[in-house]
Amino acid sequence: MTTIRVPYGDGWQEAQIPDGVSVQVIDPACEPVETPVEELIEEALDHPIGTPRLEEMVSKQDKVAIIVNDHTRPGPNAQLVDALMKRLEAAGMADEQICFVIATGSHRASTTAELDKILGEKYRKRIRVRNHDCRDGDHVNIGTTQSGMPVWIDREVAESSFIITTGLINPHATAGFSGGRKSIVPGVAGIETLHIHHSLPIRPFDPAMGYFEENPFHQAALEAAKMTKVRFIANLVQDTHKQNIACVAGDLEQAHQAGVEICRKANTVKMDSLAEVVIVSPGGAPRDKDLYQAQKALSVGEVFAKKEGCTFILCAKADEGIGEGLFRTWLEEAKEPGEVIERFREEGFNVGNNKAFMYARAMLKGKVLIVSDQVDRSDLQKMMLDGVPSLQEAVDLVYEREKPEHIIVLPRAVNIIPEL
Numbered sequence: 001m002t003t004i005r006v007p008y009g010d011g012w013q014e015a016q017i018p019d020g021v022s023v024q025v026i027d028p029a030c031e032p033v034e035t036p037v038e039e040l041i042e043e044a045l046d047h048p049i050g051t052p053r054l055e056e057m058v059s060k061q062d063k064v065a066i067i068v069n070d071h072t073r074p075g076p077n078a079q080l081v082d083a084l085m086k087r088l089e090a091a092g093m094a095d096e097q098i099c100f101v102i103a104t105g106s107h108r109a110s111t112t113a114e115l116d117k118i119l120g121e122k123y124r125k126r127i128r129v130r131n132h133d134c135r136d137g138d139h140v141n142i143g144t145t146q147s148g149m150p151v152w153i154d155r156e157v158a159e160s161s162f163i164i165t166t167g168l169i170n171p172h173a174t175a176g177f178s179g180g181r182k183s184i185v186p187g188v189a190g191i192e193t194l195h196i197h198h199s200l201p202i203r204p205f206d207p208a209m210g211y212f213e214e215n216p217f218h219q220a221a222l223e224a225a226k227m228t229k230v231r232f233i234a235n236l237v238q239d240t241h242k243q244n245i246a247c248v249a250g251d252l253e254q255a256h257q258a259g260v261e262i263c264r265k266a267n268t269v270k271m272d273s274l275a276e277v278v279i280v281s282p283g284g285a286p287r288d289k290d291l292y293q294a295q296k297a298l299s300v301g302e303v304f305a306k307k308e309g310c311t312f313i314l315c316a317k318a319d320e321g322i323g324e325g326l327f328r329t330w331l332e333e334a335k336e337p338g339e340v341i342e343r344f345r346e347e348g349f350n351v352g353n354n355k356a357f358m359y360a361r362a363m364l365k366g367k368v369l370i371v372s373d374q375v376d377r378s379d380l381q382k383m384m385l386d387g388v389p390s391l392q393e394a395v396d397l398v399y400e401r402e403k404p405e406h407i408i409v410l411p412r413a414v415n416i417i418p419e420l
Contacts (some may be wrong), residue, residue: 002187006391006411007284009317013371013391018399022406024270026416033243037076037236040247041083043232049258050084050251054084054232057092058162064088064097067183068167070104070131071114072293074286075115075168076121076244082232084164084197085123099130103167103187106194106351107131107261107411108324110296130156132188134351138148139190147216147225150189153228163230169237171267171301171417173358174203176212179235180256181225189224199348205361207299210268210417212260225252239266240415242283256344268417274306275393275408277398279391281315283412286317291370292323292355298362298415304408304418310366311404318372325352328360331383337363359385369394 002017004025019022045054058064066084068077081100088098100119102110109131115124132154140158142151157163163223165183172178202216202410212218230252237246237259245266248259282288282297294316298405301312322328330353334340340360344353362368363384369381373389388394398404409417 004279004391004409006190006281006315006409007288008281008289008315008371009285009319011284013315013402015391015395017395017407021271021404023409024273024275024406025409025411027411028240028269028416030239030241030243033245036081037079037244040236041079041234042245044225044247044249045083046231047411048116048227048250048255049248050254051232053087054164054249057231058088058091058093060092062093062162063099063165064093064162065099065101065157067103067157067163067187068118068166069100069108069119069183070102071110071286072107073168075236077118077166077239080166080236081119081123084166084234095126095156098127099156099160100127101154101188102131103183104132104134104193105186106134106187106325132192134189134191142227144226145220145292147202147220148195149202149220149224150192151185151224151227152193153184154188154190157184157188157228157321161226162232165230169235169256169263170207170411170415171263173207173209173296173414175217175221176208176210177260177263178200180233180252181218181221183233184225184230185221195349197349198354200345203349204355207302209300209303210264222253235261237266238415239309239358240412242412242415262416268419271304271418271420273406273408274304275405275406276306276404277313277408278304278314279309279315279409280413282414285317288318290318290320291316291372291375292325292327292352294318295355295358298368299358299412300413300416300418302362302365304410305365306406308365311397312362312366312368313371313391314348314368315340315371315391318374322375323352323355325355326350327352327355328383330356330388331359331385332335334360334384337361337384352384355365369397
């Protein structure tokens with residue numbers, strides 16, 4: 001027997017795999033990082049890439065917007081905020097000149113409790129906070145990209161004279177890498193912009209982890225961020241175990257590119273085989289809080305599928321359920337996955353239907369089995385999925401159908417870049 005173990009919420013799910021099957025667990029070992037995240041941030045802010053130091057750039061006449069990731073993007077946001085605020089205070093900036101804009105993209109607003117974690121309670125109480133809402137109509141059109149994408153940006157950001165973006169640089173299943181320009185599009189963009197940017201052909205059809213320089217999704221977002229005139233970024237880089245290994249700061253494009261190279265080196269995994277069964281987890285809480293967010297692990301799993309007819313097992317506690325927007329509706333309304341794909345081609349992006357598209361894309365390659373003790377199996381079956389409460393039950397169910405020759409396990413799927 002081989003025991004496998006994957007993150008699940010704040011804990012783990014385990015299963016026993018019978019002998020006679022090749023089991024490959026892809027979870028690269030990482031050296032422990034001894035440097036505190038605060039030191040990584042200060043080092044980056046002391047030595048920005050492509051710009052002077054922040055405190056040397058900002059003036060007392062500026063209106064500053066600090067764009068910060070929302071509750072769906074775990075990371076040391078509060079430490080980044082604290083370091084930036086101290087630099088702005090040293091430059092003589094008053095609290096009234098600063099606003100935090102939460103880059104929700106198309107997600108719900110962050111709650112007060114979540115904002116206290118994201119910003120730190122003292123800054124949440126001291127500084128004005130705006131939860132971006134892509135559909136509230138309070139946006140400014142600042143032009144059109146070369147690809148024809150209209151750029152509608154949150155009014156608070158568009159009317160600020162000094163824009164700072166923060167966040168993480170990790171592998172991303174659509175943009176290649178997160179961070180940098182993504183704080184603007186989708187972070188604080190209006191629904192008119194997202195409709196074009198998140199639709200085909202700007203959106204890559206296939207999973208795109210590590211696909212960067214030539215990626216139209218990246219190119220359109222970068223052009224929009226340049227039009228928005230982002231003046232300074234501060235992004236942390238994480239390894240496959242979500243350890244903070246570096247921080248980059250400075251110019252929107254140059255600093256982000258430097259962080260991408262660090263991330264690419266740390267997170268690329270060489271593949272030498274594919275499998276009939278691929279078991280994935282997004283790495284536990286909070287990335288598996290619902291099936292909408294947990295989908296990112298499934299995109300990585302698709303790359304490891306051996307053939308049509310394989311099985312994907314997605315482990316996600318999903319204590320907040322299925323997720324938001326049209327995600328559930330589109331899957332329930334379709335008779336088979338191809339209908340979802342064609343509907344997405346015709347109608348383009350709206351909130352949630354992109355996740356329906358990506359689940360359907362995986363379903364064209366094989367069966368998708370959800371491991372969650374929080375989501376009702378009958379609800380999943382209405383969405384052309386299936387579900388069981390434990391990883392062991394999922395493995396047993398696979399063996400009832402057909403004994404696989406090879407199983408690949410990705411305990412922290414969203415953090416890796418597969419390279420065949």
